[in-house]
Amino acid sequence: MSTFLLEVVTPERVVYAQDVDMVSVKGVSGELGILPNHIPLVTPLRIASIVIKRDGANETMAVNGGFMEVRKDKVVILAESAERPGDIDIERARTAKERAEKRIAGKKDEIDFRRAELSLQRAMNRLNVSSRR
Numbered sequence: 536m537s538t539f540l541l542e543v544v545t546p547e548r549v550v551y552a553q554d555v556d557m558v559s560v561k562g563v564s565g566e567l568g569i570l571p572n573h574i575p576l577v578t579p580l581r582i583a584s585i586v587i588k589r590d591g592a593n594e595t596m597a598v599n600g601g602f603m604e605v606r607k608d609k610v611v612i613l614a615e616s617a618e619r620p621g622d623i624d625i626e627r628a629r630t631a632k633e634r635a636e637k638r639i640a641g642k643k644d645e646i647d648f649r650r651a652e653l654s655l656q657r658a659m660n661r662l663n664v665s666s667r668r
Contacts, residue, residue, distance in 0.1 A: 537571040540609045541587060543596065543617045550617040551596065557588040558610055560603055569610055576605040580612070582656040584664045595620060597664040599657045623665040632658035
């Protein structure tokens with residue numbers, strides 16, 4: 536089976552760079568599965584996990600927004616942040632989740648509500664990925 540290079544890049548570092556068989560992501564318009572030789576594509580991503588299929592095994596990663604560019608032989612995910620399961624601080628994610636839930640319950644204004652909602656999505660994404668270790 537042919538493969539393609541997957542790079543997951545954040546402003547701080549390259550989180551992942553490997554040849555893979557497939558990657559599944561959640562774009563703003565729905566789920567996408569990318570295989571080798573996919574048509575070129577650029578799409579914004581949701582706060583969600585990605586699933587990487589490589590050598591018959593699945594890997595997950597928490598990706599918090601960004602964009603994906605698909606080329607014939609390479610996929611680049613430019614993410615605001617990305618974490619592999621082993622890099623996630625579970626206690627910090629739980630604390631962030633609880634803090635966001637409290638802010639949402641308070642609903643002081645629309646801006647705080649949206650920030651809290653995004654914070655909750657990021658924390659839940661990290662916790663979901665870390666539970667798949």
